[in-house]
């Protein structure tokens with residue numbers, strides 16, 4: 001079963017077009033949404049949250065069509081924005097009092113537990129909180145109404161490495177209840193290496209892939225070889241290439257064809273998610 005289904009999402013802004021993006025977020029797992037700056041990650045997340053109205057496409061969240069639902073599906077979502085959506089001059093406690101009534105299952109005890117766990121002083125004004133504290137506060141609020149779906153836009157941005165790791169562990173715990181689902185966007189593929197089960201990759205408003213992390217990693221290869229091997233046909237068959245003075249390194253998909261062509265004249269490696277993102281985003285244009 002899927003927690004989220006996106007079909008044919010299309011949205012135009014001035015210089016940007018999101019074209020026919022379709023993917024699913026399976027229930028009970030962590031799905032990471034990756035892509036370079038401006039790829040459209042926030043646009044997708046805002047469309048799921050009903051904050052961006054697409055020109056085309058259908059979005060179903062927890063079985064409800066978001067365009068016909070009056071927003072009740074949001075009761076079950078813990079949403080963490082990448083923007084500051086709080087009143088700066090209020091304390092964290094005062095802001096919580098404004099937000100809590102919107103959620104029928106808001107749990108004060110859980111809120112206190114997370115505030116203590118994250119070492120957040122309730123009386124501190126939001127304007128005096130660091131970026132990381134604001135993110136922790138957003139996470140505390142989101143978890144306190146026991147959502148079955150957590151949607152987070154860049155939750156690890158601005159966090160120190162220690163809390164980043166703690167947060168990822170917390171997410172892994174949250175998913176232990178197989179009814180819960182997480183979708184989070186990030187630039188940091190190392191976040192995904194640690195916790196993601198599925199990966200959705202957007203580039204320039206288009207879907208590159210949406211699949212299980214293991215399938216993704218297995219379906220690509222990195223090839224390394226001498227410069228003399230790099231003719232036009234090889235260039236065309238690779239998704240991205242990086243050239244140096246003596247050789248090249250490229251990302252491709254059909255390993256067998258490349259193997260038949262070069263045998264043991266080249267070296268094959270399994271790419272990391274970061275390399276897949278880097279070569280796909282840059283294409284074959286750059287050289288090192």
Ligand SMILES: Nc1ncnc2c1ncn2[C@@H]1O[C@H](COP(=O)(O)OP(=O)(O)OP(=O)(O)O)[C@@H](O)[C@H]1O
Nearest residue numbers: 013014015016035036037038039040041042043044
């Ligand atoms: N309200 C808007 N009006 C005009 N253009 C917009 C608007 N919102 C987003 N865009 C543009 O749409 C594109 C995609 O933006 P989006 O924020 O979805 O990307 P992103 O992948 O989340 O990027 P980042 O990783 O930098 O946060 C960008 O070029 C952005 O400038």
